[in-house]
Structures are given as structure tokens and as C-alpha cells.
Amino acid sequence: MNKTAIAAVLTDIGTLLELKGENPFKTRAYLAGARIVESLPEAELTQRIESGTLEEVKGIGEALAQKITELHTTGQLGFYEKLKESIPAGLIEILSIPGIGPKKIRALNEKLGIDSIAKLLQAGLDGQIAALDGFGEKSQEKILEGIRNREKYGRRHLWFEAFAVAEPILAGLRALPQVERAEHAGSLRRKMETVGDLDFLVATTEPAPIVAWFVAQTGVKEVTAQGETKASVRLTSGIQADLRLVPPEQFVFALHHFTGSKDHNVAMRQRALTQGLSMSEWGLVPAAGEGTAKQKAEDRGRMTDITTEEQLFKQLGLAFIPPELREGLGEIEVAEKDALPRLLEESDIRGVFHNHTTASDGHNTLEEMTAAAQALGLEYLGIADHSKSSVQARGLTEERLLAQIGEIQQLNASGKFKCHVFTGTECDILPDGRLDFGDDVRAALDYVVVSVHSSFRQEREVMTKRIIKAIESPHVTMLGHLTGRLLLEREGYDVDVEKVIDAAIANRVIIELNASPWRLDLDWRHWRKAAERGLLTSINPDAHDTAQLELFRVGVGAARKGWLTKGNVLNTKTLAQVKQWLAARR
DNA sequence: GCCGTTTTCGGCCCGACTGTTTTCAGTCG
Numbered sequence: 001m002n003k004t005a006i007a008a009v010l011t012d013i014g015t016l017l018e019l020k021g022e023n024p025f026k027t028r029a030y031l032a033g034a035r036i037v038e039s040l041p042e043a044e045l046t047q048r049i050e051s052g053t054l055e056e057v058k059g060i061g062e063a064l065a066q067k068i069t070e071l072h073t074t075g076q077l078g079f080y081e082k083l084k085e086s087i088p089a090g091l092i093e094i095l096s097i098p099g100i101g102p103k104k105i106r107a108l109n110e111k112l113g114i115d116s117i118a119k120l121l122q123a124g125l126d127g128q129i130a131a132l133d134g135f136g137e138k139s140q141e142k143i144l145e146g147i148r149n150r151e152k153y154g155r156r157h158l159w160f161e162a163f164a165v166a167e168p169i170l171a172g173l174r175a176l177p178q179v180e181r182a183e184h185a186g187s188l189r190r191k192m193e194t195v196g197d198l199d200f201l202v203a204t205t206e207p208a209p210i211v212a213w214f215v216a217q218t219g220v221k222e223v224t225a226q227g228e229t230k231a232s233v234r235l236t237s238g239i240q241a242d243l244r245l246v247p248p249e250q251f252v253f254a255l256h257h258f259t260g261s262k263d264h265n266v267a268m269r270q271r272a273l274t275q276g277l278s279m280s281e282w283g284l285v286p287a288a289g290e291g292t293a294k295q296k297a298e299d300r301g302r303m304t305d306i307t308t309e310e311q312l313f314k315q316l317g318l319a320f321i322p323p324e325l326r327e328g329l330g331e332i333e334v335a336e337k338d339a340l341p342r343l344l345e346e347s348d349i350r351g352v353f354h355n356h357t358t359a360s361d362g363h364n365t366l367e368e369m370t371a372a373a374q375a376l377g378l379e380y381l382g383i384a385d386h387s388k389s390s391v392q393a394r395g396l397t398e399e400r401l402l403a404q405i406g407e408i409q410q411l412n413a414s415g416k417f418k419c420h421v422f423t424g425t426e427c428d429i430l431p432d433g434r435l436d437f438g439d440d441v442r443a444a445l446d447y448v449v450v451s452v453h454s455s456f457r458q459e460r461e462v463m464t465k466r467i468i469k470a471i472e473s474p475h476v477t478m479l480g481h482l483t484g485r486l487l488l489e490r491e492g493y494d495v496d497v498e499k500v501i502d503a504a505i506a507n508r509v510i511i512e513l514n515a516s517p518w519r520l521d522l523d524w525r526h527w528r529k530a531a532e533r534g535l536l537t538s539i540n541p542d543a544h545d546t547a548q549l550e551l552f553r554v555g556v557g558a559a560r561k562g563w564l565t566k567g568n569v570l571n572t573k574t575l576a577q578v579k580q581w582l583a584a585r586r
Numbered sequence: 587g588c589c590g591t592t593t594t595c596g597g598c599c600c601g602a603c604t605g606t607t608t609t610c611a612g613t614c615g
Contacts, residue, residue: 003611017587022587023587025587025588025597025599026587026588026598027587027600028587028588028598028599029587029588029598030587032587033587033588057591058588058589059587059588060587060588061587061588061589062588063587063588064587064588098613098614099604099611099612099613099614100612100613101612101614102612102613103611103612103613104613105614133606134605134606134607134611134612135605135606136605136606136607138604138605138606139604139605139606142605143606155612388600389600389601390600390615391599391600391601391615392600392601392614392615431602431603453615454601454603454614454615455603456601456603456614456615457603457604465600536605
């Protein structure tokens with residue numbers, strides 16, 4: 001078992017022990033152990049296990065060393081298996097409801113026998129929760145609200161996770177000899193931040209073996225539909241996947257149809273009608289006449305010279321509209337004037353800001369992060385560990401930050417990496433809008449990200465003033481995750497986004513597009529207008545380990561949905577340009 | 587569960603907020 005898998009098991013054990021009501025320091029020891037294992041280089045971990053020197057690592061004692069060794073050599077851990085058996089799986093699920101933690105779960109379990117979300121819901125509706133010692137009406141309402149949110153979002157999935165599931169399926173389809181073309185469609189192709197189900201579209205004249213492969217893939221939990229032109233499966237990840245099979249000459253029309261949002265498709269069909277054409281998933285045919293669209297397409301022939309989406313749009317007098325823009329938000333009017341922006345590309349990104357190291361809550365060291373950034377071909381890497389008020393994330397004190405600055409300067413001077421490292425901080429915006437580090441400390445850095453990490457539930461006006469006060473402070477480069485939302489889990493803070501954008505523009509402060517798939521904050525829906533008004537952004541991975549550096553690609557997808565171009569994004573600048581830009585801002 | 591010129595037990599450990607309380611427990615980041 002590798003270190004990531006071992007760390008995951010240790011984290012799991014920590015969670016399970018928490019639910020058991022174990023000594024909190026014991027659970028913390030497991031969580032700390034997980035982080036330590038994660039931060040050790042793989043080779044060192046192996047070497048220490050083989051030589052029996054694991055216990056020399058601070059934070060790892062006899063018990064953890066024994067368990068890590070067992071996991072590493074056998075891939076299993078008896079203690080963990082027994083522990084899992086002793087706790088109903090439903091309790092872990094309840095932990096995902098905001099405002100309810102291990103202690104409350106234990107109380108609910110012991111006093112009301114609750115061991116699943118279904119039972120929790122029933123108890124709440126019956127008013128049993130409010131009657132419990134230590135609970136009240138508000139707790140009960142909050143729990144019910146949490147369950148409702150879960151149901152509301154439960155059927156959707158993060159784009160990033162859906163994409164990870166879809167990629168191998170698409171590759172598998174394309175590898176089949178009967179498949180002429182294959183694409184995914186739907187909200188996944190439009191790069192919506194969350195996705196309901198997966199849509200696959202295949203061009204073929206021989207559908208049967210493709211359907212057979214699709215429903216028999218590993219990862220299929222149940223087959224909900226299976227026919228000649230369509231199949232649906234529920235995957236073990238909980239995602240539903242639909243496959244549609246069409247003759248090759250229909251492919252492009254079907255691809256457009258199953259990609260566009262409803263609003264986009266309606267607008268496109270209306271446009272086709274003004275030109276005497278009828279448009280559908282079956283084809284583009286003269287509008288006059290009787291019968292269904294399918295019959296018309298087959299009887300009178302679709303425009304078979306159209307084989308690409310570019311040609312389809314051109315036929316309707318439009319410039320090619322990238323899938324990300326097909327939301328029915330005015331893209332057709334702009335495409336008619338051939339005035340669509342040239343959207344940001346992944347290859348435009350030259351460096352990444354806002355990344356964490358082991359100095360705070362990251363899992364990799366400064367050097368590991370730098371090496372990884374360089375391996376991605378990035379010219380620069382911006383470090384931004386947490387500030388001291390984020391105690392839970394081991395935020396840096398002034399002294400530790402100054403030491404880190406020295407370390408980074410030394411690393412840059414050593415010439416060990418071509419990738420340049422910028423010194424920075426993710427400085428907490430305190431509840432009153434003051435910043436966690438003083439002016440002099442911030443002035444010593446190349447750049448400063450300011451973010452809210454506490455007092456989320458302030459009144460809208462208070463929160464808005466708080467963030468604007470931070471933006472107006474000297475030596476502030478960019479605002480981190482403006483709303484603090486966690487997709488499918490938690491709404492953002494109640495804040496007047498427009499006012500914050502105004503303040504950012506007025507003070508020449510960047511608002512980041514946090515590229516973490518769980519955040520994608522600020523939301524793409526704000527960017528088109530904000531960028532037109534002159535707001536600059538930075539696509540920030542907020543990486544907590546080396547693998548997450550690459551999440552900037554997810555952010556590029558969101559930026560494209562927000563109509564952003566290379567010119568709207570700080571980290572498309574070359575190293576020399578960024579140095580100059582940052583220097584001019586100090 | 588880890589740690590220790592406090593050495594085998596007792597401490598580890600941050601602060602705000604919320605909702606439940608009447609002085610505080612639980613949750614969150």
C-alpha cells in the first residue's frame with residue numbers, strides 16, 4: 001500500500017474513533033499520523049519501515065508504527081476492519097450534515113437509536129430531536145435543513161469527479177472497433193461546476209456490441225435501460241450514465257442537441273426557423289412539411305455535408321460557439337456578430353498563485369511543490385500558507401513567515417529550479433475586517449491573498465463591509481474564495497458580491513478564481529460582466545499537495561464559462577511581466 | 587496515541603460562534 005492509501009486509512013480511523021467518542025487527543029494522533037505519512041517521501045517511508053526506524057519520526061509512536069507497517073506490507077489492517085464493523089455506516093454519513101458532529105451523533109444514536117439519515121429525518125419531523133437534552137428547536141431545524149440540502153444536491157456530482165469517471169468510459173468507447181466517433185455531451189461537456197448524469201454519444205452503424213460493452217463495464221452497478229439506440233446504467237459511484245448511439249450522418253446534430261443547455265437549444269431552433277430550417281437532434285431540414293422531425297430528416301435527407309459543429313453553426317450564420325458558452329445567455333447574438341472572445345486556454349497558464357506547503361496545512365514541502373510546478377512546465381509558483389489566526393491549519397506566525405521568506409529566497413538563489421517561487425500568504429480577514437498580519441509584514445511579501453476563514457454567518461452588510469475593508473488595506477494583491485462556498489455542501493457567506501467587485505476594481509485588487517473543484521469561487525456567472533468592467537483575476541489552484549497544482553485546469557474551464565480571455569488573467573503573464581506587475585503594485 | 591533535562595503519568599490545545607444554557611458544550615475552520 002502506498003503512502004496516500006495508508007494516510008487515507010489513518011484518517012478514516014481518526015473519524016471512526018471520533019464517532020466512538022474516543023479521547024480526542026487519540027483521534028488527533030491518528031489524523032496527525034496521516035498527515036505525517038503523507039508528507040514523507042515514498043522512498044523514505046519504505047526505507048524506515050524496512051529498517052524499523054519509523055518511530056524516530058516525531059508524531060509516530062509504537063502503535064502507529066505497527067499499524068503503518070502492517071498496512072504497507074500486507075495492504076490490510078485488522079484493527080481497522082474490526083473498527084469499521086463496530087460502527088454503523090449510516091453514522092459516518094450523518095457526519096456530512098453541517099452543524100452535527102461526533103458528540104451529537106453519539107447522543108442521537110444512544111438516546112433515539114438513530115443510525116441513518118432516514119431515521120434522523122423522521123426523528124426531526126416527529127420533533128424528537130428538539131425534545132432531547134442539549135438540543136432545541138433551532139438545532140432540529142438546522143438538522144432538517146441540512147438533510148433537505150443533501151437531498152436537493154444529492155443527485156448531482158462535482159464536475160471534476162464526474163469527469164474522472166467519464167474519461168475512461170469515453171476512452172473505452174473510442175477503442176471499440178465499431179465506434180466511428182464518440183464524445184461526452186451534456187453539462188459535463190459544458191463544464192458546469194456540478195453534473196447530474198453523464199451523457200455519451202457514439203456514431204456507429206453497428207450498435208449492438210457497443211451497448212453490450214457499455215452495460216458490462218466494470219463499475220456498473222445496475223442497468224436501468226438497454227436497447228438498440230440507447231442504454232442507461234447506474235455506476236457504483238452513484239452517477240447515472242446514458243449512452244446514445246446514432247448513425248454517423250446524424251452525429252453532429254445529436255452532439256449539439258445533447259450538449260446545449262435547454263435555453264441554448266431553444267434559441268438555436270428559433271434561429272433556424274427564421275431561415276426556413278427545422279433543427280433537431282435528427283438533423284437540419286427545410287421547415288415546411290408534415291411529420292416528425294425524425295421522419296423529415298430521413299425522408300428528405302438531412303444536410304449530410306455538415307459533419308462538424310463549426311459547419312453546423314456556419315450554416316446558421318454563426319461563429320463557432322464553444323460548448324462552455326452554450327447556456328443561452330446571449331452567446332448566439334454575439335456569435336452572429338462574430339464577436340465572441342477568444343477564450344482562455346489551459347496552455348495560456350504560465351504559473352500558479354495561492355498554494356500551501358507543509359508549513360501550514362499542505363501535504364508537500366516547498367521543494368516538492370516547486371519541483372511539481374516545474375514538472376508541469378510552469379514558470380512560477382506562488383506560495384501562500386495560512387496566517388496565524390487559522391490555528392486549525394497551523395497558520396504561520398510572523399516569525400515563521402519571515403523564516404519561510406528566507407527559505408524561498410535561498411531556494412530561488414540556489415538555481416536548483418528554473419521555476420521561480422513567489423513569497424506570499426493567505427492572510428485571514430479577521431471578523432472586523434482587519435488583517436491577521438500587519439502592513440509591514442505584508443509589505444515584505446511578493447503578494448498577499450486575503451481570505452475569510454471565520455465568522456461565516458455574519459449579517460450580509462457586516463460581511464460585505466468586512467471584506468471591502470480588507471480589500472482597501474495596503475499591500476493586498478488578491479481576494480481569496482470570495483463567497484467561501486463549498487459546492488454541494490455549503491452555501492457561500494451572505495455577501496454583496498457586486499459591491500465587493502466594485503471595491504476590488506477601485507483598489508486594483510484581483511479577485512481569484514479559486515480552481516478547487518469544490519469551490520470554483522468566484523462563480524463563473526459573475527465573470528463576464530466583472531471582466532468587462534476591468535476586474536482582473538488569477539486562476540488559483542489552492543493546492544494542498546503536488547497533485548492539486550494541476551487543478552488550475554479545472555479553473556480554466558470555469559473561466560471559459562465566464563467568457564474570460566488571456567488578458568483577464570494575471571497568471572497568463574510571463575515571469576518577467578508578473579514580477580513587474582507585482583512590483584508596481586507594492 | 588504521542589511525548590518527556592517535567593521521564594512512565596498527565597498534558598497535549600486556538601478562538602469565535604451558536605444554541606443551549608444560567609456557566610458551557612459542541613462545532614467549525
